Amino acid sequence: MKNLIRLAASLVVVLILLLCSAAFSQESDVELPEEPAAAEEAGPEALEGADIIIGLEPAAEEVPAVEVPLPSYVTVSDLPNDDGTGIVVEFEKAEGETEALTYTVSVGAGPDGPWQEVGSFPATKKWKEEAGHYYPAFFWFQKGRAGVSNNIHLFTIQNLSGNVPLETGVEYFVKLTASLDGASRDYPEILSATPEEQWFDTGRTNVLILAVLFGATVLYFIARARRDPNLFIRKISGLDAVDEAIGRATEMGKPILYLNGMSSLADLSTLAALNILGRVARRVANYESKLTVPCRDPIVLTVAQEIVKAGYTDAGRPDAYNADDIFFLTEDQFSYAAAVCGIMMRDKPAANFFMGYYYAEALILTETGASTGAIQIAGTDASTQLPFFVTTCDYTLIGEELYAASAYLSREPLVLGSLKGQDMAKVFMMVMIIIGTLLMTFGVVFIKDLFKALG
């Protein structure tokens, strides 16, 4: 019985296979309808003639042709504000653009190709209105900035396939293809552009104007200080305490520890720290105390040695200068912190100065210093470390005070003049912030772009 059932099942399977092979055979003269019931529903017209069409081919005929939208215009031009290695394709949003539509950009050496595909993106991406660095040129006069909806696609070409950069002065031809649901259409025109290098970045015009204006203001106040040296500068308690700290160290017969921060000389805060070191060294030489300066950067070490030497010489005590007191420790962050903590614990300096830029080691250094009972003065523009300095040091120079310290300590009219200029710039910024807040509140948004650095 079981064998009979197996035989019947096998016959059914073979029969189905035969029917299937007959139905899908391309060589068959008469194709039978897959669903006879459906054929009957379609009526007698559908069954007319010998060629009753079934399967994939008739389905393809029934689907209406896909209409691929194309933009109304396309332009190709040199990429502005670059070093001559880019061109840019711009085109208006096509009518009926959907997420499914994809644009493909191809580049060729001639109008007939051969074409290299350099990028493909969905129609919802790459908007001129969102482009940053290169576009638009004089941005605040152009449409499509803050508050304006996206309308123009922008695609930048800087490399061919294989990451080969575009060459300056060579003409490149561009083909734009739109694809939707497997169908694609080329934009009828082949356009070309030649990359050219520029000598002025128009996107940074606002930065240049503000920098020149600010620089001129500083120079004006310096010149004014030359005529009228009686300038008022607000009291900075941290800097007034410098003399107190040095005096205390002298009385106690203990050294003074001075750190220039963790950055290199390329960092302006290190330069500011070195400027203060010069003033401190002069006073230390006057008081005949010992100044210890462990350095993290070899170049900072060299400069610090020169500065301290000059400070001692200016104070008329070149004999008191000891080059061995300004020494290199290590470039490694935590090894440096460990070594400085060791110095603090062994030498017990009476005053610790932490000037310049610091990272995570700031608290390790200042807490150790606080535990030795030293008077501590810190100055940094590292905003993340400021809370630690404020907590653990007796005085902290916050941000700009670090840069003003050298002028404050020297009391030289010329240097103090620059602080006046700086204050005027601050007043200007405050006024602009108030005006900007009011304008933005009332929906006038151009001011936001006015201060945006695109470069």
Place this chain on the structure above:
Amino acid sequence: MQFLRKQFPVMLAFVMGMAMFIREFVPSKFSEQLYYGFTDWAIVIVGFSAVFAILSLLHHHMNKVRRRVDGYGYSVITILAFIQMIILGLIFSVRPGTPAGWEYQWMFVPMQATMFATLAFFIASAAFRAFRARTWEALALLLAGLIVMIGRVPIGEFISPHLSTFSDWIMNNPSMAGFRGIILGVALAQIAISVRIIFGIERTYMGGGD
């Protein structure tokens, strides 16, 4: 000699400072080459100064050993560690698996991590000092600190769902406003100090006094 020590560095600072300032607004290839050229010079200078730094380090520690100052034993260890690392590095290179690589991986890295880990204890002791409510400002700091801390851990959400919102508000509004004020002041101060250095008004960094 006086020219080389006083005037020449000021002239050099002016020319280089202005060149670098103008370069910021010039996107051409020449501008890029100039920048990378200076970066290469800096690498060469750092290479030379590293030799100088090593000599300074050895001189400093040898002096300490010679004079038998307090804690000179640490200097002995520093000198010995320095010499053996150079010898091992020259003989076996410093790749992982070599003796110098082993020392780096199994001695230096754990010591570095230990040093970093001490930060947790220092934060606790600093927070204890900062959060003593002796003045109104300290009280405000204590309250803000507590809200931010509790609002950022799961128990804060458990106490009140509004705590994390309030914590975010403190970070994004008063705290952010303070930070931005500092950053703005720093940026203006950096421009001012750059003008002073470029125009030779500030010369302390050259070691020449005023």
